Structures are given as structure tokens and as C-alpha cells.
Amino acid sequence: SSIVDNADQVMGGLHKSVLQLSGEFGKSPTDVAKALYEAVSAGATDAASAVSVLTTANKIAVAGQGDVAQTIKALTATVNAFGGSMLETQGIADAMFVAIRDGNITASEMASQLGDVVGSARAAGLTFDETSAAIAAITLSGIPASEAVTALNVAINSIINPSKQAKAEAAALGIEFSTAGVKHAGGFANFLNQIAKNEKLTSESLGHLFENIR
Numbered sequence: 001s002s003i004v005d006n007a008d009q010v011m012g013g014l015h016k017s018v019l020q021l022s023g024e025f026g027k028s029p030t031d032v033a034k035a036l037y038e039a040v041s042a043g044a045t046d047a048a049s050a051v052s053v054l055t056t057a058n059k060i061a062v063a064g065q066g067d068v069a070q071t072i073k074a075l076t077a078t079v080n081a082f083g084g085s086m087l088e089t090q091g092i093a094d095a096m097f098v099a100i101r102d103g104n105i106t107a108s109e110m111a112s113q114l115g116d117v118v119g120s121a122r123a124a125g126l127t128f129d130e131t132s133a134a135i136a137a138i139t140l141s142g143i144p145a146s147e148a149v150t151a152l153n154v155a156i157n158s159i160i161n162p163s164k165q166a167k168a169e170a171a172a173l174g175i176e177f178s179t180a181g182v183k184h185a186g187g188f189a190n191f192l193n194q195i196a197k198n199e200k201l202t203s204e205s206l207g208h209l210f211e212n213i214r
Helices: 007-025 029-041 047-064 068-082 090-102 107-116 118-123 128-139 145-160 164-173 179-185 188-196 203-209
Strands: none
Touching (some): 007 029, 007 047, 029 047, 029 068, 068 090, 068 118, 090 128, 107 128, 107 145, 118 128, 128 145, 128 188
8 A cells, every 4th residue: 555645545446446447347356456456566656547557458358358467567568668657558558459450469469478578669769559560560470479579579679789790781781770770760660671672681681680580
């Protein structure tokens, strides 16, 4: 209770919200309470923020038959990585739904994997929309969700901290292989398109750029 302001009042209000959301979304009070704990632990330290995160997480979980607590972790990890307010999680949910619609990934898979990539994505200058769209695009090639996120994470980290070999290959191709390059290209998708359209690019040179992706 020391985590939240005016603990008795806030927790009392949240207790009512747990019961309300449980009935509204068909989830057990225990599941919703677990999600509440995750929300409060991750920074939703007032009733309005916690209820906002809970409501959004329930919408995602119900739509994708996912776990509420797991979805809370994904939402709060994304907010903490990209900045913003716990009161504004609907935009994250919208991007997740687009990725689920356009890719070969479930809500549950999306929620369980996001925490592994949002930190590096933010460090590379990606938006969350770009991150979720990239995951969706990779899964469309038949790669399972978990492997898609791993591949994206490796690709992003290759750009953030390129190896000597990658730097040399990028120089030979005339590519600005860095987070600044991503920014100058106008985003991650444009950056990758520029690489793909490079007339000098070969499968060998691509392997040198992203040498840890198999």
C-alpha cells in the first residue's frame, strides 16, 4: 500500500474497479487483481492510471484470448521504454491490434514477446508503431513470433552497435549503418528499404551487416 498515494482510498477505488472490470470482460477477479499488481508495480501509482492500464489490457486479452497480467507487463514495459503516460495506453493497444491483424501473431504472443525488444527499439529511435509493424512483417515470412522478435532485436542491436565487419561492409555499400542512419532515412522501414534497394547489396554483404541473424 505504500506504493500508491493515499493508499486506503486508492486501493478501495481499485477494488471496486477490479470487480467492475472482471464482470465487464469476463475475467476472474483474481486475474484482474494480478494485473493490478503488475500495473502498480510498473508505475501506475494512482487509481486513474491503474484503471486505464487495466482497461486496455483487458480489451487486448479478451480480443486475443490472452492473459491479463501478461498483457499488463507488455503495456507497462512499452510505456516505460517509449515514454508517455499510463493514462495513454490505448495507442499502444491500437498498434498491437494492427500487428495482430496484419501479421501471423496472436495477442498472447505479442504480449509475451514485446518486453524483449522495446528497450533496444527505443534506443535505436524506432516508434512503437514501427516496432510492432516490423514484428508483424517478419512473422508473415513464416517465422514464429518468438523468433521474429529475437531476429528484430538482433537486427536493431546490429545497427546500434555494429561490428567492425558490419561497419566495413556498410562503408563499401555507402550506407549510414547507425541509429542516425535510421533517423535520416525517415524511419526503420525506410532504412531497411534503402538497404534492400542498394545496387551493391548481395546476400553475403547482408550477412556481414546482420551477421548474428540466422
